[in-house]
Amino acid sequence: MTATTSYQQPTERGYYGQFGGAFVPEMLYPNVEELRTQYLDIMAEPEFQAELKQLLRDYVGRPTPLFEAKRLSEKYGTRIFFKREDLCHTGAHKINNTVGQILLAKRLGKTRIIAETGAGQHGVATATVCALMGLPCVVYMGAVDIERQAPNVARMRLLGAEVRRAESGSQTLKDATNEAIRDWIANPVDTHYIIGSVVGPHPYPDLVARLQAIISEEMRAQLLEKTGTELPDFVVACVGGGSNAAGAFYHFLDEPSVRLIAVEAAGHGIHSGHSAATSVLGTPGIIHGSKTLLMQDEHGQITEPYSLSAGLDYPGIGPLHAHLGEVGRSEFIAITDDDALAAVAECSRMEGIIPALETAHALAALGQLGAGPDDVVVVNLSGRGDKDLETYLKNMDKLV
């Protein structure tokens, strides 16, 4: 493991540069403070680490493979690897975080778990670890997302979780997060909120980044074995809130030779009025308890994002990503719905891997990197496409 760096580590109050903090009402202060004062100590306990390691290996299926995508490499004239988070139990990177947080929740003495979900992957990953630990689980999901990610709703119910509809606003991830926070306000003592990305009040962005950092920790060892060096030239990941990207970037943050590419959803086009490209459209403000870049109108009202992909349909990004972008440590690329769908088709037919729609945004950026034949590019394959079959069926004309 590399040493903790200034990019990795927020300040004591949870700031990455000007972004972060914990802008929570007094009703949430004790919950957030309990977590803030204990998470690092608990995570440093040898028994916690041993239990986490064992679950990641035997339950999640880690380490996930680093696969050399030879046909795509040939097409793009560079050397492309996939970090196969799609092979994690439940089909996405989200479970790296929920396994860690459920162990934390148990040590905090919590007996009830809540979560928000967009694509349903985080909801499924939370419902899964709750079943494993025998804890009751409530997942908030926007009414629109319940429709477009039906298989994941069914999976959560099978796993014993209660799925509650968020009916306010755009009825997507932002609104599901509002409802989960309101539930936590109403249940401050017994409940732990497993947030699904590197968003929300401090310490969540740091907590989730640390739990996802296993992705880049494994990448370094696997790259050494396959390429003779731990450092790639590019790491590419999609960004909704930014948890898979945070995990994929984490152990390269302090390696300036590695270019970190964060891929956002442009929806119908960045300036179409139907987009979720926060790094371009966003300005500093406060969303879900964090000061970060967010999409808002001139009066500070949060605007409704749009992406065909439920997991990227969020009007903010985690404060770590806002900071990395501001100081130029990471670069943002925005990909439209149609280009993401084209990447779904390409990856399916050329590598035999049907990616999640979120992940397809990262794949669609391959042509824009300017990577050469001697470069090594790692794409974080954050999830598999099973949950998106409904959407893919509706767009078959663009896929085959």
Added chain:
Amino acid sequence: MDRIKHAFASKTNLLNTYFTAGYPSLHDTIPLAKALVDAGADILEIGMPFSDPLADGPVIQGSSSVALANGMNLPVLFEQLKGLRAAVPETPVLLMGYLNPVMQFGVEEFCRQAAEVGVDGLILPDLPLAEYEEFYQETFKKYGLKAVFLITPQTSEERIRHLDRLSEAFLYLVSGPGTTGGTTLPDAVAQQQYFERIAALKLRNPRLIGFGIGDKAGFERACEHAEGAIIGSALIRALEDATDAPAEAARFVRGIKPA
């Protein structure tokens, strides 16, 4: 004299009514303020609508969405509030809302305009205490605006004492865990113990109890443990189908606090 201090010094069992600016229609703000005060409200809390009000339940969320759709925003509100002190000369008025719209407006400019129209204090639930002390307190003071802090059943005694030292208005006692409109303290006994525990601290600031108080009985119960109470969601609900919102608001206040 300080309007907030004067109100607490001269009255008992104070009724603080919350309503959302620009609801039910855009230009109801000042007529509602006047009707509420004329009917007996002792303090006014004017909500600045926000798209994502985390501390609010469905009723205030709903009124906020309507107000935003009506075209309410901070420039419009300050324009309306130029008529505030002609309508309600003596009554303490607080603006309540979330930090993001205030940040985008500019904190200093916000405070300047609030003071200019005669606002007495601010309730910004998602402004953290540490940020307030470091970055906001001085600006609030410069414009004579009093910050109101919330206390919940989970707030530690040490923190309550800290908030009590900082406050120059009143402390907002949240009745139990939950968002505005309804809280879920397991039983009346636990709630009673919480109120008594706070009363026993002998704080220097007066206290108003809020969240989930909606009728005369609830108001009177709250007054047994504090200097008064705050009613919001129940008032908004009463205005929902009102044909004459100010008249309905007056009727609502008289129902809580008969003359």
